[in-house]
Amino acid sequence: MTDYLETLCWYRGFLRQSAYHVQRMEATLGFSLPFSADHLQHLAEQLAPPEAFGAETRYKFRFIYNADGIQTATLSPYAPAVVNQLQLVEAPASLDYHLKYADRSGLDALKASLPTGVEPLIIQSGRITDTTYSNVAFLRNDCWYIPSSYLLAGTMRRFLLETQACSLADIRPETLSEYTHVCLINAMLKLGEVKLPIAAVLGQQP
Numbered sequence: 767m768t769d770y771l772e773t774l775c776w777y778r779g780f781l782r783q784s785a786y787h788v789q790r791m792e793a794t795l796g797f798s799l800p801f802s803a804d805h806l807q808h809l810a811e812q813l814a815p816p817e818a819f820g821a822e823t824r825y826k827f828r829f830i831y832n833a834d835g836i837q838t839a840t841l842s843p844y845a846p847a848v849v850n851q852l853q854l855v856e857a858p859a860s861l862d863y864h865l866k867y868a869d870r871s872g873l874d875a876l877k878a879s880l881p882t883g884v885e886p887l888i889i890q891s892g893r894i895t896d897t898t899y900s901n902v903a904f905l906r907n908d909c910w911y912i913p914s915s916y917l918l919a920g921t922m923r924r925f926l927l928e929t930q931a932c933s934l935a936d937i938r939p940e941t942l943s944e945y946t947h948v949c950l951i952n953a954m955l956k957l958g959e960v961k962l963p964i965a966a967v968l969g970q971q972p
Contacts, residue, residue, distance in 0.1 A: 767832045769868035770794055774806065775954050776818065776825035776841060781807050783953065786921040794865050795833055813841035826954060830868050844954055848883055852897070852948065852962065854939055854969035855886035863917040873898040873917075887948070887967055888917065894937040896920075900952040903932050904945040904964075910957065911935035911945070922951045931957060942970055 772791060775782040784803035792799055810827045818825055818841070829839035861872050876886045877898050887902065888895045893915040896902060901923040903910045910932040912923055926932040937945075942964055950960040 767834070769830050769832050769837065771866050771868045771870075772829055772831065773953050774810070774827040775844070776810055776814065776827050778821065779811075779814075779819040781810055781827060783921055783925060786924060787953075790866070790921060791831065809836070809839055810841055813839060824954065846955060846960055847885075847899075849885045849950065849960055849962070850883040850966065851885075852887040852967045853880055853884050854967065855880075855888055857888045857890045857895070857917070859891060861890065861917065864919075866918060870898075884968070885950075889939060890915065890917065892938055894939065894942075897950060900950040900955060900960075903949045903951055903957060904935070904937060904942075905947040905949070905961075906945045909933065910949070911937065913937045920951070921953050922955070922957075926951065926957060939970065942967060 770791070772787050774784060774787055781803070784806050788799060788803050788806065814825070824844045825841050826844040827839070827841050830837045855876050857876060863873060876888065880886065885897045887897060894902070894913045895915050895917050901912065901916060901920045903912050903926070912927060912932045912934055914934045914936050916923070927934065945964050948962050948964060948967060949958055951957055
């Protein structure tokens with residue numbers, strides 16, 4: 767049986783965008799879950815220490831699930847990983863992560879040879895997609911653009927597109943110079959939180 771992974775942000779006693787995650791779980795499994803987003807909130811509350819309620823610290827609510835239900839769940843304080851540079855890395859066409867599989871070995875292999883502080887900026891079939899743990903957005907003329915190609919359609923990516931905070935664009939290695947900054951986005955990271963100048967992307971053609 768295949769295991770899948772979900773990660774939600776807990777902040778000041780509440781889970782963010784939990785309905786999006788339930789919808790993704792249902793799309794992954796192919797059937798309606800016997801619980802709602804309220805169930806996830808209740809489960810997180812059971813795991814939360816007293817100081818997590820009302821605290822400014824973000825917590826990562828992470829759980830493994832499959833067709834039989836949620837198997838394991840943890841809630842832990844969160845701090846963004848330090849990313850100083852991105853390295854363009856070509857992913858094989860066979861790499862498939864359109865579902866949020868618990869097995870991340872294919873993604874982990876892309877960064878195995880990179881030093882600490884350097885995260886892969888993945889290319890697949892000639893197009894920029896994601897990093898190994900986030901979607902990405904690119905800044906041009908004060909507007910943010912999200913690659914139309916992706917390995918995983920994340921919940922924050924969906925939220926930013928639905929709220930029109932970002933637009934879709936076909937982004938390739940050769941068009942990176944049209945943008946000034948790149949931002950990492952996921953359920954734990956808001957737009958603009960981890961933001962690097964485009965010059966921090968290694969491997970660009972001069």
